[in-house]
Amino acid sequence: MELRNIETFIKLSELGNFSRTAEYLSYSQSTVTVQVQQLEKELGFQLFERIGKKVVLTNMGKLFLSKAKEMQKIEEQMLHLRDMGKEISGTLRVGSIESLINSYGADLIHEYHRYFPKVTLEIKTSHTTELLQLIKQNALDIAVGFGIKIADKDSTIVYARPYRLSFVAGPGNNLAGLKKIKLNEVLAQPLLLTERSSIYRQELEEMAANENVTISPLIEIDSTAVLMELVQKGLGISFLPNYIFEKSLSKGNLALLDVKGCNRKFWCQIFHHRNKWISPAMQAFIDLTINFFENNLIR
Numbered sequence: 001m002e003l004r005n006i007e008t009f010i011k012l013s014e015l016g017n018f019s020r021t022a023e024y025l026s027y028s029q030s031t032v033t034v035q036v037q038q039l040e041k042e043l044g045f046q047l048f049e050r051i052g053k054k055v056v057l058t059n060m061g062k063l064f065l066s067k068a069k070e071m072q073k074i075e076e077q078m079l080h081l082r083d084m085g086k087e088i089s090g091t092l093r094v095g096s097i098e099s100l101i102n103s104y105g106a107d108l109i110h111e112y113h114r115y116f117p118k119v120t121l122e123i124k125t126s127h128t129t130e131l132l133q134l135i136k137q138n139a140l141d142i143a144v145g146f147g148i149k150i151a152d153k154d155s156t157i158v159y160a161r162p163y164r165l166s167f168v169a170g171p172g173n174n175l176a177g178l179k180k181i182k183l184n185e186v187l188a189q190p191l192l193l194t195e196r197s198s199i200y201r202q203e204l205e206e207m208a209a210n211e212n213v214t215i216s217p218l219i220e221i222d223s224t225a226v227l228m229e230l231v232q233k234g235l236g237i238s239f240l241p242n243y244i245f246e247k248s249l250s251k252g253n254l255a256l257l258d259v260k261g262c263n264r265k266f267w268c269q270i271f272h273h274r275n276k277w278i279s280p281a282m283q284a285f286i287d288l289t290i291n292f293f294e295n296n297l298i299r
Helices: 003-015 018-025 029-043 059-085 098-115 128-136 183-187 199-210 224-232 242-250 280-296
Strands: 048-051 054-057 090-096 119-125 142-147 155-169 238-241 265-273
Touching: 003 018, 003 029, 003 059, 018 029, 054 059, 059 280, 090 098, 090 128, 090 280, 098 119, 098 142, 098 224, 098 242, 098 280, 128 142, 128 155, 128 265, 142 280, 155 199, 155 242, 155 280, 183 199, 199 238, 224 238, 224 242, 238 242, 265 280
Parallel strands: 090 119, 090 142
Antiparallel strands: 048 054, 142 265, 155 238, 155 265
16 A cells, blocks of 8 residues: 555545645646545545545545554654664564564565664564563563463563464365354365464364364474465465465455354564663564554454
């Protein structure tokens, strides 16, 4: 979603006229029209009612306007960070779960480096339990984990957001599109799963045990990136946090299965040692990561 399109939308909502908006922004009127159309296409709903030369916000347009202004404010903050970042240097040691790095790490790291080109990022991937121990040993400055809520007297959680674990399949799977699928029907399918020690697998094993079913996966691997590729190829079904397959889901490469009773939520959490000094580089990472969670990942 282009920020310039959002800025055009905000100004058009204020002026209520395409030609005046174009003049104010030093655009052609056709450019303003195209930018609004692009935004409407991305959002999937109409932002304005066009009556003669006047344009008026639709009800959905009014709802989006408040979010657009929040995004504009965030952009201003990011530009301020960029100016700060030119002077900030050093090393920031970051820990993360593997699935988040595989899914969004490149985007997040690239965004951080835009604002802080002189900061060296040292990134360690592991499961949340080990990341917590590394924080306690001062081997990491900050970490992003996934699981149950952290309750540790030596750690401070600066952000927590719930995510569901869901079953996902290729769009051609015979269960795709069905409503309220029974768990035992899903478990009878070829399963592509993470290793037994992962929290995703442990949750599924517990669900299966409640149904008196023993899980026998077709594939067991610790790489969520490989799992997603295999699921897209139609090899079977996997059970993972929603944020892992959001991109593929939006492109129609995967299908989210509606499984009855599958509503357990876990938490993505950003945490550090309670006595840790929050450097400008670390605070910027926290702010950017929170913004990334709020604007890019589904729940």
